[in-house]
Amino acid sequence: MRRYWIGLIVLAMLxxxxxxxxxxxWGEWGTDELMEVVGYIPQGIEQAGSWWTALFPDYGMNFLGEGEIPGKIGYFLSAVLGSGLIYALISLYGKMILRTNSQPVLGSKE
Structure with a gap:
């Protein structure tokens, strides 16, 4: 477990x-850039654009202030928070799967 956190920290530092x-x-395109690169906007992305907003748009964290250094710190913190959140969600999902698989099926003769 510890080696995964070390790996995440190293990647975040990069x-x-x-x-x-x-x-x-790559892949961080807005709808205008997506239209330019791909040639169309997928329907799901177009629909999500009306209700989905990023937690930290452009990796900016207003509480850090303006400028190059706060921007780079925000970029780093976004990586750490995003990676940590993804890791936590995958771990939670894995635990749910393990718990479901370890419970006996109703009606089985175990």
Whole structure:
């Protein structure tokens, strides 16, 4: 378990490399960029755009302030929070599956 957290921390520490790249990261397109790259906007993405908003749009965290350094800190914190949230959800889901599989099926002769 500990090695997974170390791996996540190392990957999160590498996230500032993404801020060195020019343009938009692959898969982080808005609908206008998606139309330009792919040639159309999938219906599900178009529908979700009306109700889905990012928790930290453009990785910005207003409480950190404005500028380059707060922007890079926000980028790093977004990676840590996002990775941690995904890890927590997958772990919870795994525990639910294990609990379901370990319970005897009703009506079985065990």
């Amino acid at each position: 996230t500032p490399l993404g801020s060195l790249a020019e343009g938009t990261a």
